[in-house]
Amino acid sequence: AQSVTQLDSQVPVFEEAPVELRCNYSSSVSVYLFWYVQYPNQGLQLLLKYLSGSTLVKGINGFEAEFNKSQTSFHLRKPSVHISDTAEYFCAVSVTQGAQKLVFGQGTRLTINP
Amino acid sequence: EPEVTQTPSHQVTQMGQEVILRCVPISNHLYFYWYRQILGQKVEFLVSFYNNEISEKSEIFDDQFSVERPDGSNFTLKIRSTKLEDSAMYFCASSVPSGRGNEQFFGPGTRLTVL
Numbered sequence: 298a299q300s301v302t303q304l305d306s307q308v309p310v311f312e313e314a315p316v317e318l319r320c321n322y323s324s325s326v327s328v329y330l331f332w333y334v335q336y337p338n339q340g341l342q343l344l345l346k347y348l349s350g351s352t353l354v355k356g357i358n359g360f361e362a363e364f365n366k367s368q369t370s371f372h373l374r375k376p377s378v379h380i381s382d383t384a385e386y387f388c389a390v391s392v393t394q395g396a397q398k399l400v401f402g403q404g405t406r407l408t409i410n411p
Numbered sequence: 412e413p414e415v416t417q418t419p420s421h422q423v424t425q426m427g428q429e430v431i432l433r434c435v436p437i438s439n440h441l442y443f444y445w446y447r448q449i450l451g452q453k454v455e456f457l458v459s460f461y462n463n464e465i466s467e468k469s470e471i472f473d474d475q476f477s478v479e480r481p482d483g484s485n486f487t488l489k490i491r492s493t494k495l496e497d498s499a500m501y502f503c504a505s506s507v508p509s510g511r512g513n514e515q516f517f518g519p520g521t522r523l524t525v526l
Binding site: 333338340342343387389397398399400401 | 444467516519
């Protein structure tokens with residue numbers, strides 16, 4: 298079975314500061330890795346995904362994530378955040394075969410202060 | 412841009428009543444999913460549906476739950492006899508199989524409140 302741990306439930310940062318949201322996963326088989334964002338009163342939107350190849354993945358809205366197999370991590374980063382980045386961020390994994398259900402972490406609430 | 416839609420946005424029901432949550436996936440998608448999120452907890456997988464049958468389900472998805480694709484556009488989740496612990500946000504998602512890392516597109520969710 299797969300599991301995902303997001304180490305921080307809440308992360309407050311000032312506008313234009315850098316941010317890193319941490320994600321660790323556990324799996325005995327190969328997985329794909331995802332970051333989703335949920336803005337207030339909206340559904341989940343894909344930010345980026347890692348399937349294979351380059352370990353640094355770039356996504357929408359200036360976000361990027363780095364896959365580290367030895368540390369089983371997939372941390373999300375942005376060099377300079379904006380007020381509009383205030384949202385809940387979810388890390389997720391899926392196995393590489395079959396229906397590829399997503400297994401989510403607990404989520405990290407990112408709050409941007411002016 | 413095509414999107415997944417869900418109705419209603421909020422459903423309030425009495426314990427023991429049946430509810431049907433409705434979803435319209437993106438039209439050319441072939442995989443359909445239901446997830447739920449109890450307040451303050453993580454998003455949990457319930458069931459996936461492909462080729463008119465369940466392809467995978469979680470332990471949560473017991474005999475009280477069922478899914479159906481009654482026509483070419485709707486995908487429904489039925490809870491036969493709701494319990495207080497069924498109160499949650501229910502998300503529908505759909506994807507088109509690409510063979511590698513299917514991106515699942517999520518609807519805005521239905522908030523179910525069981526009294």
